[in-house]
Amino acid sequence: MTVAKARPANRREQILREATIMFTAHGYDGMSIRGIAKCCGITESAIYRHFNNKEDLYESVIKRKAGQHDIKGTLAKNEGLDSIEDVLTFIAQDILDLASKNTQLMHLMFRSSFQSGPTALQLFMEIRLPYIEFLARELEFREKSGELQKVDPFTSSCCFVGMVMDCALNTGVWTTLTNQKFEAENVICNNVPIFVRGLMKSVVS
Amino acid sequence: MTVAKARPANRREQILREATIMFTAHGYDGMSIRGIAKCCGITESAIYRHFNNKEDLYESVIKRKAGQHDIKGTLAKNEGLDSIEDVLTFIAQDILDLASKNTQLMHLMFRSSFQSGPTALQLFMEIRLPYIEFLARELEFREKSGELQKVDPFTSSCCFVGMVMDCALNTGVWTTLTNQKFEAENVICNNVPIFVRGLMKSVVS
DNA sequence: AATAGGAGTAAACGTTTATTGACTTGGGGA
DNA sequence: TCCCCAAGTCAATAAACGTTTACTCCTATT
Numbered sequence: 001m002t003v004a005k006a007r008p009a010n011r012r013e014q015i016l017r018e019a020t021i022m023f024t025a026h027g028y029d030g031m032s033i034r035g036i037a038k039c040c041g042i043t044e045s046a047i048y049r050h051f052n053n054k055e056d057l058y059e060s061v062i063k064r065k066a067g068q069h070d071i072k073g074t075l076a077k078n079e080g081l082d083s084i085e086d087v088l089t090f091i092a093q094d095i096l097d098l099a100s101k102n103t104q105l106m107h108l109m110f111r112s113s114f115q116s117g118p119t120a121l122q123l124f125m126e127i128r129l130p131y132i133e134f135l136a137r138e139l140e141f142r143e144k145s146g147e148l149q150k151v152d153p154f155t156s157s158c159c160f161v162g163m164v165m166d167c168a169l170n171t172g173v174w175t176t177l178t179n180q181k182f183e184a185e186n187v188i189c190n191n192v193p194i195f196v197r198g199l200m201k202s203v204v205s
Numbered sequence: 206m207t208v209a210k211a212r213p214a215n216r217r218e219q220i221l222r223e224a225t226i227m228f229t230a231h232g233y234d235g236m237s238i239r240g241i242a243k244c245c246g247i248t249e250s251a252i253y254r255h256f257n258n259k260e261d262l263y264e265s266v267i268k269r270k271a272g273q274h275d276i277k278g279t280l281a282k283n284e285g286l287d288s289i290e291d292v293l294t295f296i297a298q299d300i301l302d303l304a305s306k307n308t309q310l311m312h313l314m315f316r317s318s319f320q321s322g323p324t325a326l327q328l329f330m331e332i333r334l335p336y337i338e339f340l341a342r343e344l345e346f347r348e349k350s351g352e353l354q355k356v357d358p359f360t361s362s363c364c365f366v367g368m369v370m371d372c373a374l375n376t377g378v379w380t381t382l383t384n385q386k387f388e389a390e391n392v393i394c395n396n397v398p399i400f401v402r403g404l405m406k407s408v409v410s
Numbered sequence: 411a412a413t414a415g416g417a418g419t420a421a422a423c424g425t426t427t428a429t430t431g432a433c434t435t436g437g438g439g440a
Numbered sequence: 441t442c443c444c445c446a447a448g449t450c451a452a453t454a455a456a457c458g459t460t461t462a463c464t465c466c467t468a469t470t
Contacts, residue, residue, distance in 0.1 A: 198403030
């Protein structure tokens, strides 16, 4: 009496989608093969036709997400911006856009960084690192050209990107925790200028 | 033949200690009653003499950690610092100190914020929020007195604290990921001045 | 038309999970 | 001295876990 169900075009993709949802919501130990199977409307065994084991499935989830965004590529297209203000605004805007359109990605990045294994830092490397390296290069160049104060490009870049990432991750928290409004645009309007004034040599207030 | 083991002064505290280690390392689902019991040298049932269930134990872990640090209190003792530079330096130093002396706390804070339930944001509220409110008040005061540029105190404070927290959490990551050095002192030497210059009205470069 | 194999099923595997129950200590107060 | 009770033990529970097995479709290729 075993009746085969309808087979969607690519089951593998569906499983990965559901597993991603599960993992972002409950973490590795909280995502169960059973639960994912149920969400897909198939049995657990069917999942093992597509993935060797749970760890394999997990790694595939991370790799898939990493493959969905080519940060390095999009950044490369935006080299040569005029002022440092443009650069910082662009980066902040880009990260906050990415985060708001793709909440999953951010949570996945932080969750996976707590996980052990080979894919622990993959999302950090493919999402966060490109931003940092991009900004660090811009800072280094502009520092040498005399536009900026004497600062350590890498540290400054890490901090700026970290600040924006932190905002992106916690926008929801602050609005529920306090009654203050705390939105992406405010961060850009408010803090990019602070950084700009702090970085530039001559200041026009 | 059931022999009762030696009973340490406060077993409860020992259980909480081991559970904290387990939770910071493996998360809620990854921390097992069995594992904790084994670490304490007792049986699982013994744990249920001290806690109603796993969730109760978990909540106790969070509450205990929250009770170990009186951020609000220590901040209150440091009101009335001279310059905004002193304020920012103090905050950054304090957070990075706290983080380096108590790595657990930071990881616990982020892990718990991903968890659902009543204690989800407790550590955020008792650790992070006091810093933000403290700095926001300082900024608001100094803005009104004309010392600072026109900025939104809350947003600026959120961002600064977020930046430092992010640094504290990821210092380890960057040093292993890149060969660049990225340490607490560098962050303070480098980024506090940037913020100061960015916030102040008149700049002495 | 025959067939090979990809993709599904039901059922069971052994293990681990959180939790409970019944029993046993040992030390402090009556 | 007796006895109570907090804090242990051992043993058992049902449920959930990841994984494997044996079997069955459906479909594309030959």
